[in-house]
Amino acid sequence: MDYTATALNHDPSTLVDAKIQAMLPEAISLLRRLVATNSINPLFPGIRREDVIGGETACGAMLADHLSRFGFASETVAHDPERKNTVMRKSGTGGGRSLFINGHVDTVAPFRPSEWLDGNPWSATIKDGRLYGLGSTDMKSGLVAAALAASALDAAGVRLKGELQIHAVVGEETMSHELGTSSVLDAGFGGDAAIVVEPTSQPRPLSVTAVSAGNFNLQIDVKGYGTHSGNRGPSIRAGGEGNAAGVNAVEKAMLVVQALQQLEQEWGITKSHPAFPAGIFSMVPGVFHGDAGVPSVGYLAESATVGYLVWYPPNERPAAIRAEIENHVHHASQLDSWLRHNPPVFRWESHWPVFDTSTDHPLIQSLVADRADVLGALPAGLAQTHSFNAVCDASFIAEKGIPVAAMGPGDLRCAHAVNEFVQLTEVSDCARILARTMMRWCGVA
């Protein structure tokens, strides 16, 4: 390893590893307190703000309090005064590159809460080497791994040349980056590179992740002509009055769904990216609603809406994706006598951009080497970096032109699910990788 160590004339990682091992119980107790704190995102669907407000801020304060013992000063950035982002920072001795670690403290609402271990999503129970609870995987354990790495470096007497920051942000689970990650960066915090400690469990724990797909929330509204259901015959059968008798928006929206299924199939052939398995770029119709303005089957529906999640590849421009979808539906609509004159209306509700850091970037190369150092080299022929099969705040860091990677403990399959857990060995393994990359990237004084 190239640490250009002067004060330490040996590889400090052995000593740092020993400190991580010794300090692990304290880190686990911090993680238990964080998981036991309800920090559901107050904007999450179905949640009342007054029931959960303050949890995010409390989690940030716990981390800041812990790190204050290891030379970290803390500041808060709050777009919403009751939802504070916490920035913990320790300046370097000078002459090194700076680095920041990003993790969100908000969680989703618990899925089927009564079915959780001990009937409590905030139990923070430890069983068989796993810590259970909401936010354990997604992603309080990532923040604790970063804090463990930083405190072990301090305890081992390692001084970094470049500044190290840890950002505990709010709002990720509702894409409220303007309240969280982006507001912290806009306030002037940040660094020369960033690591987001989301659970990168696929295809194996603590995978080094350099890229994620982008997604859109797309709502398509289709108009009908709502009339009594008895008009169905004359509206669709030969010899009837056709559209003048009524138009069922539900069935017109089905034409849109079919058109997009066809385009999706084409995407399976035309859209690819080396970091993603075939067929991942897709259009998922997740919500379908239509009626005549009353919840009754006695009508031809007056309007219908289909809600889509559209996953597109990192190597395509979002504007081109939007145009491709709208053009395809437009052309399909020309084949229908109603849709031709009553075109579907597109509402592009939200956009989560991609992040796509070159696998040759020294940050990615450092993480790959440090992961191999801690967990052993991957067999020859296997990819060393992977894609994140979800979205995260790395996208909004990349939008600021900052090179970013994702790597963190936890299992994405149990995030947003019953009995979310984190394997505790992954927390210390992650801390060991992060500590190495902190030293390699920032330089050791």
Ligand SMILES: [Zn+2]
């Ligand atoms: Zn997350």
